[in-house]
Amino acid sequence: LPAGEPLLVAEGVTKKFGGLVANNNMSLTIKTGQITALIGPNGAGKSTLFNLLTGLLPLTSGKIEFRGQRIDGLSSRKIAALGVSRSFQHVRLIPTMSVLENVALGAHRRGLAGYIRSGLHLERAEEASILAEAARQIERVGLAKHMHDAAGSLALGQQRIVEIARALCADPYLLLLDEPAAGLRHLEKEALAELLMRLRAEGMAVLMVEHDMDFLMGLADYVVVMEFGQKLAEGLPEEIQENPKVLAAYLGG
Numbered sequence: 001l002p003a004g005e006p007l008l009v010a011e012g013v014t015k016k017f018g019g020l021v022a023n024n025n026m027s028l029t030i031k032t033g034q035i036t037a038l039i040g041p042n043g044a045g046k047s048t049l050f051n052l053l054t055g056l057l058p059l060t061s062g063k064i065e066f067r068g069q070r071i072d073g074l075s076s077r078k079i080a081a082l083g084v085s086r087s088f089q090h091v092r093l094i095p096t097m098s099v100l101e102n103v104a105l106g107a108h109r110r111g112l113a114g115y116i117r118s119g120l121h122l123e124r125a126e127e128a129s130i131l132a133e134a135a136r137q138i139e140r141v142g143l144a145k146h147m148h149d150a151a152g153s154l155a156l157g158q159q160r161i162v163e164i165a166r167a168l169c170a171d172p173y174l175l176l177l178d179e180p181a182a183g184l185r186h187l188e189k190e191a192l193a194e195l196l197m198r199l200r201a202e203g204m205a206v207l208m209v210e211h212d213m214d215f216l217m218g219l220a221d222y223v224v225v226m227e228f229g230q231k232l233a234e235g236l237p238e239e240i241q242e243n244p245k246v247l248a249a250y251l252g253g
């Protein structure tokens with residue numbers, strides 16, 4: 001799909017946890033070659049929406065289309081195989097394992113190349129192909145020199161980038177990042193922003209939950225704001241920054 005075309009379209013997405021409506025009639029369009037930011041106060045329903053988009057949770061109602069195909073109701077594995085990949089809000093690397101092993105593990109868990117049936121036993125050729133793909137993605141994100149270092153020995157910013165390398169192994173069209181800049185130092189944020197801009201230039205679509213407005217302003221093409229499970233506003237970063245409803249939501253007004 002050419003840049004700017006709708007890649008993922010969610011309509012009327014609702015998720016209830018018992019009596020709690022975590023997503024209420026949410027709609028969202030994510031376009032190719034764009035970075036879309038999803039913002040909103042704590043508890044607004046952002047992580048839940050990620051879980052719905054990636055098939056980790058079933059929808060209560062609504063529909064999600066990805067590349068023209070309905071994906072709501074598909075397993076997370078199927079959705080990943082179609083090209084939706086994610087990182088989690090908290091780093092999930094195994095600190096004592098190498099960067100390469102961590103990325104390969106993630107690639108394997110996602111069922112890289114489909115033919116891998118279980119983690120119990122891998123044919124040598126399969127293992128080699130996974131390691132080669134992992135190494136390729138580690139190079140792509142600029143961490144080749146840390147390939148064999150223990151993941152836990154890297155700075156937090158680098159660990160976040162390892163997580164992105166892991167997500168890239170599935171060769172996604174869409175990358176979902178949950179608070180990628182949280183807790184990072186200024187230079188680490190710059191490195192992360194640079195990587196995301198490079199991926200965007202390659203045609204990748206990114207949806208990220210992020211609170212850091214300074215980080216978002218220079219980076220996001222479009223911003224969607226959630227509050228109480230619903231869409232409060234959407235628009236260009238400059239518009240959102242001045243939107244009175246958004247300001248009120250953040251100031252608790």
Ligand code: ADP
Nearest residue numbers: 017020022040041042043044045046047048049
């Ligand atoms: P955000 O990521 O925007 O902070 P979440 O999507 O994590 O918000 O949460 C939205 C609401 O849904 C919160 O009230 C949260 O407590 C609730 N919630 C999230 N996941 C679950 C769950 N698995 N079971 C019950 N309630 C949940």
Ligand code: MG
Nearest residue numbers: 046047048089
């Ligand atoms: Mg969250």
